[in-house]
Amino acid sequence: MNRARDYYPQSPEALIVNLARSGDRAAFEELVRRRQSSIRNLMRRCCRDTALADDLAQQVFLKVWMQLRGLRQANAFGGWLKRLAINVWLQHLRKHDALRDAEDLGKGEADLPANPGAAMDLDAALATLPETVRLCIVLSYQEGMSHGEIAAATEIALGTVKSHIKRGTERLRQLLNAYDSTALEEQTS
Numbered sequence: 001m002n003r004a005r006d007y008y009p010q011s012p013e014a015l016i017v018n019l020a021r022s023g024d025r026a027a028f029e030e031l032v033r034r035r036q037s038s039i040r041n042l043m044r045r046c047c048r049d050t051a052l053a054d055d056l057a058q059q060v061f062l063k064v065w066m067q068l069r070g071l072r073q074a075n076a077f078g079g080w081l082k083r084l085a086i087n088v089w090l091q092h093l094r095k096h097d098a099l100r101d102a103e104d105l106g107k108g109e110a111d112l113p114a115n116p117g118a119a120m121d122l123d124a125a126l127a128t129l130p131e132t133v134r135l136c137i138v139l140s141y142q143e144g145m146s147h148g149e150i151a152a153a154t155e156i157a158l159g160t161v162k163s164h165i166k167r168g169t170e171r172l173r174q175l176l177n178a179y180d181s182t183a184l185e186e187q188t189s
Contacts, residue, residue: 005024005030008026008027008030009030011030013034013074013078014074014077015074016030016034017068017071017074017077018074020068021069021071028065028068031064032061036057036061039057039061039081040053040054040057041142042138042142042143043056043060043088045123045134045138045142046089046131046134046135047092048123048126056088056092057085059088060081060084060085060088063084064081064084067084079149082143082145082153083153086154087153089135122172122176125172125175125176128171129168129171129172132154132164133164133171134168135154136154136156136161136165137168137169137172139153139154140165147161147162147165
């Protein structure tokens with residue numbers, strides 16, 4: 001005999017959200033199954049630490065469970081979840097290092113690694129950026145959020161978001177171009 005929860009994997013997300021909002025644990029488990037990978041990846045890109053990313057993702061889903069009844073439109077779940085994840089990350093930053101955002105993006109820009117070809121990839125390049133700059137870059141390019149959406153979700157001024165994305169992208173381009181040219185030199189040697 002098939003139970004309703006057997007159909008959850010094939011059901012539209014809005015239906016699953018509504019069932020989870022009413023307290024259906026199996027529906028909530030389905031939401032977690034569907035969304036945990038993207039939330040873990042977002043957190044991993046933000047913090048560069050797999051174990052911490054797992055902990056933060058768990059915090060996100062705990063908040064989802066506690067606050068899901070307050071979600072007004074089931075179709076808005078994806079954006080709502082992303083904002084919760086961003087808030088969990090920003091709370092973590094504030095709690096653990098209030099002065100971390102004071103670091104200047106221009107500081108250390110001339111300091112390219114001695115051998116940029118040594119395992120330089122996008123994640124390693126992202127790791128060189130200050131947290132708020134990295135967050136804006138990840139939300140823009142990985143999550144596909146507009147500058148306005150990023151500003152609203154992070155409570156960072158729109159002009160600052162644009163500046164972070166522009167300067168961060170330029171820095172990533174520098175690092176990855178240095179990696180690319182070094183890798184090419186190593187191949188031709």
